[in-house]
Amino acid sequence: MSRQKGMSLVELVTCLVVIAVIGVLSVPYLKNTLRREYLNAEVRKIYSVLHLAKREAAKRNRPVVVQFEPDNFVAFEDGGVNGQGRGDWTRQPGETIVGENHVESGMRLTTNFANNRVRFKGSTWGSGGTICVWNKDQVYARVILSPIGRIRIAK
Structure with a gap:
């Protein structure tokens, strides 16, 4: 008599049940991991824009302001009113945008900067502060x- 090769139906169903249980148990972990990675991605975007603003201020020898809103942030060369060269910390028509980004849906930004703005003047000295990115x-x-x-990232 020859041996039959293959799997029985019971063995196949048992394997499928084990795979399904592992899948169901891993979904919450994957969901949390994705949320954490989206949060980290937003923080890295802010970090990059701050470094870009700092470099551009030094390169152009003009102030560069990064303005934060709850759902976006923008870095612009601060030329002052009508381009007079005195920075007024506000974005005027015609000022060069150095970098900008929108925050992903469900996340929001908070800062402890005055008027949610920070300015780089080309020197290393400036104002310190913290930007927090919150998820759902x-x-x-x-x-x-x-x-x-x-500039550093903290969890």
Whole structure:
């Protein structure tokens, strides 16, 4: 008598049940991982725009302001009213946009900067502060700007 090769129906169903249980148990973990990665991506975008603004201020020898709103942020060369060269911390028509980005849906930004703005003047000295990015679960990550110009990410 020859041996039959293959799997029985019971073995096949058992394997499928084990795979289904593992899949169901891993969904919450994957969901949290995705939310955390979206949060980290937003923080890295802010970090990059702050570094870009700092470099552009030094390169152009003019102030560059990064303005934060709850759902977006923009960096622009601050030429002052009618381009007079004195920075007024506000975006005027015709001022060069250095970088901008929108925050993903369900996330929001908060800062402890005056008027939610920070300005780089081409030197390393400036104002320090913190930008917090919050997700739907009220979990946040921070970008910290020290008064001497160091920018870092903190969880």
